[in-house]
Amino acid sequence: MRDGGRIQAAIEVVDAVLNRHQPVKDALRDWGKAHRFAGSGDRAWISGLVMDALRSKASAAFLMGEDTPRAIVLGTLARGWALTPDDIARTFEGDEHAPEALGEAERAALSRDMADAPLPVRADIPEWLEESFTRAFGEDAVIEGQAMAGRAPVDLRVNVLKAEPDKALAAVVAKLKDAQASELVKNAIRIPETDPKAKSPPADAIPAYGKGWVEVQDLGSQIAALAAGAAPGSQILDYCAGAGGKTLALAALLNNTGQIHAWDYDWRRLRAIWPRLQRAGVRNAQVHDGSEADALSGLADRMDVVFVDAPCTGSGTWRRRPDSKWRLKPEALDKRIKEQTLVLENASRYVKPGGRLVYVTCSILPQENEDRAAEFLDAHRDFEPVAAVEAMASTGLLTEEGEIQIGACAGRFGAVQLTPARTGTDGFYVCVMEKKE
Numbered sequence: 001m002r003d004g005g006r007i008q009a010a011i012e013v014v015d016a017v018l019n020r021h022q023p024v025k026d027a028l029r030d031w032g033k034a035h036r037f038a039g040s041g042d043r044a045w046i047s048g049l050v051m052d053a054l055r056s057k058a059s060a061a062f063l064m065g066e067d068t069p070r071a072i073v074l075g076t077l078a079r080g081w082a083l084t085p086d087d088i089a090r091t092f093e094g095d096e097h098a099p100e101a102l103g104e105a106e107r108a109a110l111s112r113d114m115a116d117a118p119l120p121v122r123a124d125i126p127e128w129l130e131e132s133f134t135r136a137f138g139e140d141a142v143i144e145g146q147a148m149a150g151r152a153p154v155d156l157r158v159n160v161l162k163a164e165p166d167k168a169l170a171a172v173v174a175k176l177k178d179a180q181a182s183e184l185v186k187n188a189i190r191i192p193e194t195d196p197k198a199k200s201p202p203a204d205a206i207p208a209y210g211k212g213w214v215e216v217q218d219l220g221s222q223i224a225a226l227a228a229g230a231a232p233g234s235q236i237l238d239y240c241a242g243a244g245g246k247t248l249a250l251a252a253l254l255n256n257t258g259q260i261h262a263w264d265y266d267w268r269r270l271r272a273i274w275p276r277l278q279r280a281g282v283r284n285a286q287v288h289d290g291s292e293a294d295a296l297s298g299l300a301d302r303m304d305v306v307f308v309d310a311p312c313t314g315s316g317t318w319r320r321r322p323d324s325k326w327r328l329k330p331e332a333l334d335k336r337i338k339e340q341t342l343v344l345e346n347a348s349r350y351v352k353p354g355g356r357l358v359y360v361t362c363s364i365l366p367q368e369n370e371d372r373a374a375e376f377l378d379a380h381r382d383f384e385p386v387a388a389v390e391a392m393a394s395t396g397l398l399t400e401e402g403e404i405q406i407g408a409c410a411g412r413f414g415a416v417q418l419t420p421a422r423t424g425t426d427g428f429y430v431c432v433m434e435k436k437e
């Protein structure tokens with residue numbers, strides 16, 4: 001395919017996402033099925049443009065003065081992909097599959113100055129979240145929003161239950177030459193973000209992944225898991241275990257000693273956990289798939305650590321799921337807040353005196369983070385906050401740079417808020433609370 005046809009394809013996919021409310025993955029898959037002649041290079045190019053267009057929808061629409069899929073894709077080509085109006089016009093010439101030629105008004109818009117754009121546009125966030133963003137980031141709101149509209153790298157976690165970090169890194173680099181050791185966490189490997197037009201690195205196709213030496217896991221998620229500490233023999237309850245991403249990281253932290261109890265109120269979400277535990281060689285995890293009363297009876301007041309990877313809006317992962325940024329509505333945020341309050345309340349029952357409750361979200365909204373921690377601490381005077389970065393550093397797995405960068409993200413209660421702009425990770429909030437003896 002020529003680029004003109006690919007741009008037209010991207011417009012059609014963006015239309016399916018924004019106007020027919022299809023999840024972006026499904027829209028890309030359906031387009032591919034209906035256009036079997038498109039090769040894998042074409043699909044990667046189209047997908048790269050679609051994702052970038054969704055990441056920067058507000059600024060692209062503002063530039064063009066309208067929010068049609070065509071305007072958003074053209075605006076993205078001009079802003080993120082740095083094409084001039086002449087470049088775009090040339091791409092369309094002589095290609096029968098290309099979009100209609102650029103009009104005069106579009107040409108003028110493409111060169112417009114964005115300096116007068118309002119904050120939600122410059123930060124590429126939904127308007128209704130301006131207040132939350134400003135509260136979370138103050139003067140950095142635009143910088144943080146822009147970083148969240150960028151592309152994300154692929155991170156791997158070395159599974160030390162199966163491979164030494166050096167051996168795993170060498171095996172990954174042998175297949176993915178751009179892979180490098182993380183600057184922040186000792187057992188993490190980063191494959192930097194690729195050119196949006198290229199195929200993404202096939203991290204889960206490499207032999208090291210097949211052998212269970214590495215897991216795909218965002219670095220922010222890995223850092224959050226470190227907050228559980230790594231005291232050998234610990235009893236940990238992973239209260240919102242879901243597909244088990246954190247469970248695997250916690251098991252590796254304990255080096256197969258002690259016990260991880262994995263539970264989720266929706267047992268269907270635990271489906272993926274079984275094969276993952278097996279692949280990773282985890283022997284200290286017990287999956288509890290019954291109702292809470294049956295499954296967790298006997299654990300009350302007994303856990304060294306209760307890890308709460310709470311249900312949340314996922315606003316910290318907008319780089320990877322840009323369509324969810326625009327779909328998020330106030331009602332959904334309210335629903336999550338209620339769930340978070342409930343989950344913290346219920347989960348806290350299992351913490352033993354002297355034990356810890358680790359509250360984590362992959363969100364950057366203060367309503368889901370600091371406000372929930374404050375509400376919990378206010379109602380539970382037998383818990384007190386402790387510095388999250390110290391809990392993480394106690395594992396010995398933060399690098400010196402990691403300790404500095406993560407330490408700089410600490411706020412109220414010693415909790416840390418990681419973000420793409422601050423730590424080059426997804427947005428994660430981590431608050432550690434200790435139950436008094």
Ligand SMILES: C[S@@+](CC[C@H](N)C(=O)[O-])C[C@H]1O[C@@H](n2cnc3c(N)ncnc32)[C@H](O)[C@@H]1O
Pocket residue numbers: 239240241242243244245246247263264265266269309310311312339342343
């Ligand atoms: C962020 S996801 C967990 C992701 C998982 N820990 C991982 O790393 O792969 C949040 C999970 O919380 C669960 N959840 C929601 N409400 C809950 C509740 N009231 N009690 C326990 N778990 C709940 C959801 O089913 C969901 O699996």
